[in-house]
Amino acid sequence: MTAPITRAVWSFWTKPFRAHHASVWASPQQHLFSWVLSLETARRHFPETVLVTDDAGARMLVDGIGLEFDQVSTELNVLQQHDPEWWVLGKLYTYRAQDVPFVSIDSDVFLWKALPERMQSAALLAQNPENFPFDSGWYRPQVYDVALKATGGWLPPEWEWYVAQRGTQAICCGILGGRRVVFLNDYADRAIRLIEHPRNRTAWSLLGNKIGDNILFEQYFLSACLAYHRQRESSPYHDIDVAFLFDSPEGAFTPQRAREVGYTHLIGGAKGNPILAERLQERVAQSYPAHYERCIQFLNEEIIV
Amino acid sequence: MTIQMNSERGAASKMGQLLRPRYFPRQPITAVDLNAEQAYFTELTRRHNRFLHGCGIVCGLDVLLSENETGEPILRVTPGHAIGPQGDEILVDAPQSIPLADLGLGGECALPSPERRLYLALRYDEQGTQTAPVLPGPCTPVATCEFSRMAAGFQIACLAEPPDGCRDAPACGVLLAELLRQTPPDDDVTLACPAPPADPWVVLAALDLVPAENVVRIDYSVRRQLLSAQRLVEVLRCLVPLVGITPRAGQQASRLLVVISGFRLADASAVRFSGTGVSADVVTQLGNDNRVVAVVDIAADAPLGERTFQVTTPRGLVDSAPFGLTFTVLPRSVYGYPYSYLHYFYGYLVDVDVSLGIGGDLL
Numbered sequence: 072m073t074a075p076i077t078r079a080v081w082s083f084w085t086k087p088f089r090a091h092h093a094s095v096w097a098s099p100q101q102h103l104f105s106w107v108l109s110l111e112t113a114r115r116h117f118p119e120t121v122l123v124t125d126d127a128g129a130r131m132l133v134d135g136i137g138l139e140f141d142q143v144s145t146e147l148n149v150l151q152q153h154d155p156e157w158w159v160l161g162k163l164y165t166y167r168a169q170d171v172p173f174v175s176i177d178s179d180v181f182l183w184k185a186l187p188e189r190m191q192s193a194a195l196l197a198q199n200p201e202n203f204p205f206d207s208g209w210y211r212p213q214v215y216d217v218a219l220k221a222t223g224g225w226l227p228p229e230w231e232w233y234v235a236q237r238g239t240q241a242i243c244c245g246i247l248g249g250r251r252v253v254f255l256n257d258y259a260d261r262a263i264r265l266i267e268h269p270r271n272r273t274a275w276s277l278l279g280n281k282i283g284d285n286i287l288f289e290q291y292f293l294s295a296c297l298a299y300h301r302q303r304e305s306s307p308y309h310d311i312d313v314a315f316l317f318d319s320p321e322g323a324f325t326p327q328r329a330r331e332v333g334y335t336h337l338i339g340g341a342k343g344n345p346i347l348a349e350r351l352q353e354r355v356a357q358s359y360p361a362h363y364e365r366c367i368q369f370l371n372e373e374i375i376v
Numbered sequence: 377m378t379i380q381m382n383s384e385r386g387a388a389s390k391m392g393q394l395l396r397p398r399y400f401p402r403q404p405i406t407a408v409d410l411n412a413e414q415a416y417f418t419e420l421t422r423r424h425n426r427f428l429h430g431c432g433i434v435c436g437l438d439v440l441l442s443e444n445e446t447g448e449p450i451l452r453v454t455p456g457h458a459i460g461p462q463g464d465e466i467l468v469d470a471p472q473s474i475p476l477a478d479l480g481l482g483g484e485c486a487l488p489s490p491e492r493r494l495y496l497a498l499r500y501d502e503q504g505t506q507t508a509p510v511l512p513g514p515c516t517p518v519a520t521c522e523f524s525r526m527a528a529g530f531q532i533a534c535l536a537e538p539p540d541g542c543r544d545a546p547a548c549g550v551l552l553a554e555l556l557r558q559t560p561p562d563d564d565v566t567l568a569c570p571a572p573p574a575d576p577w578v579v580l581a582a583l584d585l586v587p588a589e590n591v592v593r594i595d596y597s598v599r600r601q602l603l604s605a606q607r608l609v610e611v612l613r614c615l616v617p618l619v620g621i622t623p624r625a626g627q628q629a630s631r632l633l634v635v636i637s638g639f640r641l642a643d644a645s646a647v648r649f650s651g652t653g654v655s656a657d658v659v660t661q662l663g664n665d666n667r668v669v670a671v672v673d674i675a676a677d678a679p680l681g682e683r684t685f686q687v688t689t690p691r692g693l694v695d696s697a698p699f700g701l702t703f704t705v706l707p708r709s710v711y712g713y714p715y716s717y718l719h720y721f722y723g724y725l726v727d728v729d730v731s732l733g734i735g736g737d738l739l
Contacts, residue, residue, distance in 0.1 A: 341733025
């Protein structure tokens with residue numbers, strides 16, 4: 072039996088949060104409560120907790136509301152000059168920085184139970200696969216593929232191959248991690264290069280708002296990397312398989328399945344749901360009253376991140 | 377399994393069965409064998425030309441009315457290249473001048489008249505050259521001379537009747553039926569391989585006399601042009617200026633780059649989509665002769681469905697409609713799932729409220 076993964080990692084880049092993500096939550100309180108619950112539920116299963124953020128993020132989460140991570144890195148200060156529309160960069164930089172098996176957990180994900188053993192021992196673990204129609208889905212790989220090629224941009228071979236195959240699977244990364252850390256580092260590095268490559272700036276400027284398409288570079292590109300290396304026998308990543316917590320989005324949204332694995336993800340519009348906002352507040356107030364008070368105090372003092 | 381075919385050599389011979397010399401050690405070889413070798417390859421080339429290229433004027437060979445140094449009217453034929461009905465290559469390597477009075481017709485010189493249309497035509501011809509001695513032998517004791525080479529050339533002449541070797545193409549209906557055929561043909565509509573015609577002439581022009589003006593009018597409608605593969609591609613480029621648009625669809629409330637590919641699209645200045653709600657700005661620095669790149673904005677309320685588009689180039693407006701090219705406006709698809717959807721769970725149809733996220737009831 073493989074030893075369980077010990078490290079849980081969170082990422083928080085404040086620039087995109089301030090620019091647009093803060094408004095997704097029902098209120099600023101819920102955002103902070105979610106951080107408390109995400110860390111405290113995961114702490115039961117992972118002895119090592121790590122936050123990768125920037126100075127402003129550390130002031131808010133550590134100094135402000137007193138979250139107790141085992142390690143806090145302000146490595147995301149390097150993103151100070153980056154376009155906040157690329158919110159996914161914070162997560163990608165975090166994946167790239169890891170050097171031991173880990174599980175990255177979104178701050179709107181609560182692990183009520185430990186991840187199953189089959190996931191703890193997996194080369195790669197993630198929330199669930201998701202498929203979409205190639206020409207008309209919420210993922211728009213062809214739009215970006217055409218734009219980059221038309222403007223002389225740079226594309227990694229994994230992307231080119233997968234789009235040419237009209238690949239229609241992505242991987243939902245509410246949780247992402249595993250034991251093949253080098254693969255995750257490489258994937259994240261390529262995704263970062265794809266976003267930051269100087270030759271791609273023309274396309275980015277012509278395409279305008281990219282907030283909704285960040286998932287292409289995290290979730291779609293991850294699937295592209297896996298599929299690309301899987302069909303190349305000489306690749307060191309040829310044998311990597313993914314263990315999913317849910318086998319499909321339908322499975323994830325089935326309450327019985329979520330209950331069985333003890334998993335909550337306030338995905339998409341759920342962050343603004345008033346019923347969930349109330350439950351979240353009650354849960355934190357009851358289970359973590361000290362943190363609850365710190366959150367309220369932090370917001371009352373109007374400490375602006 | 378081997379299927380024994382009925383040999384129809386007798387019938388096939390009208391297509392021109394070819395014999396190739398086969399050499400073997402200690403074989404006496406004569407001029408007959410060597411000529412047979414040449415004839416084999418010459419005929420093979422002719423057959424290739426006839427079946428794969430057809431016949432007609434490949435380039436040049438224009439017929440022009442002109443005057444010679446003394447002011448007499450002449451016909452000028454420019455240099456050019458043609459393939460004759462029998463598959464011969466015909467090269468006219470220098471301009472040809474033909475005094476109108478010298479136009480040959482059945483061995484006589486005659487001008488066209490209102491009653492008599494003439495056809496100026498070209499054919500392959502070859503002449504013996506470079507004589508060489510024939511050594512005396514037991515049956516031919518006296519030395520003689522023979523031509524040792526044949527020079528490829530041509531003849532230009534006037535014909536009273538249109539030659540039938542390289543003139544009429546099959547009807548378009550027959551050609552299209554052949555191209556699209558999915559079942560064996562009826563006997564009467566099949567396009568069999570043509571037998572080599574006896575007539576070697578390629579018509580350059582018809583000549584008519586215009587009585588009122590007492591001039592010769594040159595009519596090109598009887599010429600049959602034979603396009604090289606390269607020229608054919610160029611013609612297709614003219615006929616089909618647009619060949620694609622990528623992506624072929626975009627969602628409401630989005631911006632994307634589209635690449636419109638085609639021919640002769642250099643310096644395109646605008647792209648316009650039919651209907652409302654879809655606008656485009658050409659990114660001129662990214663375009664070239666074969667593509668136009670445009671930033672397309674699709675409004676949130678843009679009507680859904682297919683749109684045609686037009687590209688403005690310095691050579692005119694190119695419309696996608698005749699080529700069946702369209703761009704489709706799709707509804708906006710947003711990540712985060714719909715608020716409610718139906719799915720099967722253990723065989724039962726379940727309505728899941730996804731506004732609670734994943735496992736929201738565990739809170």
